[in-house]
Amino acid sequence: MLGVQLYSVRDDLSRDRDATLRRIADIGFGAVEPYDPLNDPAGFRAVADDLGLTVWSTHAPVLGERRDDILDAAGVLGLDAVIVPAVAPEQWADADGVARIADQLNDTAARAADRGLRIGYHNHWWELESRIDGRSALEALADKLAPEVILEVDVYWSTVGGEVTADLLGRLGDRVRYLHVKDGPAVRDAPMTAVGAGTVPITDILAAAPTAYRVVELDECATDMFDALAESHRYLTGLSA
Template sequence: MSDPTSPILSTPPAVQLYTVREQLAADRVGVLAALAGFGYGAVEPFDVLTDAPGLRDDLDAAGLAVCAVHAPVLSEDVDALFDGARTVGADTVIVPVAPPERFGDRDAVTALAAELNAVASRAADAGLRLGYHNHEFEFTDVDGTPALVVLADALAPEVVLEVDTYWAAVAGQDVPALLRRLGDRVRYLHVKDGPVTRTDPMTAVGAGRMPVAEVLTANPAVEWRVVELDDCATDVLAAVGDSLDWLRDNGFAHPAGGGSDR
């Protein structure tokens, strides 16, 4: 895994800013500087409406790129969200969630795919790519097939998936096999670890039960691997740094700027 031409090492390590949402609210400049100091080179913002110009300035000051943004374009102002995404420097907008009932049967999934395809067309007109991010309920059985796979088959070719590997595992999926099945559709991963339960806190990557190495090597089409902890029982910034240390030590990341500033 030390080959610098490996697809796994072709982009800098990234982190979803939702992980440090509470810390950002208190000290955005300091938290972004800390992430860069750990060796992260990119982030995935979850709010591009509140202060996109200020966030862009702070990201630039920290030397952090934007790999994508999460934006609820199915339920909020699409044009404003697209403007915010472009302002912070994103080229991809990822729908963070859709209601669970939209995965209840084939008709519901097909209708959701049609809506995503329509929004993807608007995104393309704005110079952006659209994606969808899963939780665990997207793996309900639809005629013998996980609903997320049914969705993928109904999406327009330009719509990508960000597979949340942890929630897929919570749903009982063999995650490496799922990633191989979804193939080129998957361009982003949420890389997480923990006890693989619905309610217990997550851990730093490498400290839980996820088969992280197998997940990271399952699909060469993946462009970005984004560390995220939804909840953490320990110091979350320390866990974010420990996650990157594990990825580096196991050959899955080249920290930006050379290393861990801790």
């Protein structure tokens, strides 16, 4: 089963949530990952259930002051994990900063566990560009995380950050529960493409994390977003055919 991070269709979602989710389901995706769990979680879950869409996880700023509200909403959505979408680049500059991030994630994970939820972290490029003792700051973070904290590796941004992403996934191992699968020219400020139409070595990457959930996300796209999502779905399902 393939999922979609709904940030990809954020403008359509804000105009007509239910119709947008229906288009996602009609393409053939079986799961979604919201980015705003506080926006009518009960209504969102009802529509997702009606369309046969699983809510795998959500992005949310759960390290902030609305932590308990977010965890409550996650419970209503019936999802598995709350993923921190980013921590600012300057906090990854050294080992002390990475240790502080790990402490926040571990503390929040302990609170989430009481509700049957897991906490995870999603990378951009800066966690890979920053080096701690010769390794990426993301790997330094993984060393300090409690066992229950997971990672959602964004395979595009890790590539932009200078990593051979398949090798990175091998080093991170089972900590990686989700992949953000995206493609394009692998440069920072260019629009993305449908998965399979860019330069990211998608097949090698997927082979390196065979049990991780695949979540398609296209932050920006030069073509119609729904066309790109449909093309991505055809490509990814074709790999497993």
